Amino acid sequence: MGIELYHGLPGVILFLAYLGTVTDQKRYTELAKGALITLQRQIESSKASITSIGGFEGWGGVIYTLTHLGVLWNDPDLLNEAELLGEILPDLIEKNKNLDIISGAAGCIGSLISLYRCRPSQSILAAAIQCGDQIISHAQTTEGSVGWLPEDAGEKPLSGFSHGAAGMAWALLELASLTGDLRFRTTALAAIEYERSLFCPEVRNWTDLRYVSGSSALSYVSSLPDLSYFPSAILSDNKDYQHICMTAWCHGAPGIGLARLRCLQHLDDAAIRSEINTALQTTLAQGFGHNHSLCHGDLGNLELLLQASLTLDDPQWKTQVDRLAAIILESIDKHGWLCGVPLGVETPGLMTGLAGIGYGLLRLAAPERVPSVLVLEHPLLNSAV
Secondary structure (H helix, E strand, O other), rough: OOOOOOOOHHHHHHHHHHHHHHOOOOHHHHHHHHHHHHHHHHHHHHOOOOOOEOOOOEEEHHHHHHHHHHHOOOOOOHHOOOOOOOOOHHHHHHHHOOOOOOHHHHHHHHHHHHHHHHHOOOHHHHHHHHHHHHHHHEEEEEEEEEEOOOOOOOOOOOOOOOOOHHHHHHHHHHHHHHHOHHHHHHHHHHHHHHHOOOOOOOOOEEOOOOOOOOHEEEEEEEOOOOHOOOOOOEEEEEEOOEEOOEEEOOEHHHHHHHHHHHHHHOOHHHHHHHHHHHHHHHHHHHHOOOOOOOOOOOOHHHHHHHHHHHHOOOOOOHHHHHHHHHHHHHHHHHHHOOOOOOOHHOOOOOOOOOOHHHHHHHHHOOOOOOOOHOOOOOOOOOOOO
């Protein structure tokens, strides 16, 4: 396993570390510390070759993991290590072409802000601002809104949290709040406006433009080898245009709703509230019964409802969380762990595998102690070291 938070050692370590802390079972903590030694060796040997800066693929995810371990284990050396890794970022950010949450500047912002909240540093803040400027400089402007073309696919800017406008807007609003710089907020608002243009009323979801090009959507959906890998891929006719809408954290209503919920502290109006409600209702209707993973499975989708229960003054969401958690546990008892890869093959990583399933369950058990990794939330335990 590599250094990626998405499917590498950091995600496994993060789960084991929180499991050991919450359960007070030393064997999990010791296993996490042993795996950390391996990760630190990989970090040392990979510094010259890894150029990605994202929150889930690259140095951002490593910094995020070290930040949490430093607070969890009351170990200032790990926070120092996270800060030192931040020193290699400026050159990488300058050359970086990926801008999204997974592998680019938006994810790096989330990771750096988590570190900054535990260990304020002007160099860390400067790197986060550099990421924000990189996002703004690559924005594609159309009719008062903005989006970002994906580096490797697609002809139009994407919607969604992991690679699209929702994640970019969330990261920029967080940065605007921290710095007071209006240019980040202005771009974030324009990105939300662009994403609204991709809303598909027929299915109450946002179009996933990765695979849509006229009638090619129909052939794409019919060719899916395993629909559990693309939960609730909905095909909708709108005149001559075909819409594919996923219902997952990575693409579609759950991730967009989660982003809007996290934006409420910075942007609270009727339109945002309406989008949150739509995302919740669509996720309830289409988002469960597929696999158990965080990225595009039941536990990732349940995070939206959990966040709603913690954020919104409406007891129905706590009721829904409890109901769906019981259904997921029953599914695990009946079918075993269903990972988010084709055919449900077991894999150990965080976003599609066993570590993420465990982390999602642990967060349900102790949401006041286990932060939401899906929004790169800062440590909730103890105080900064």
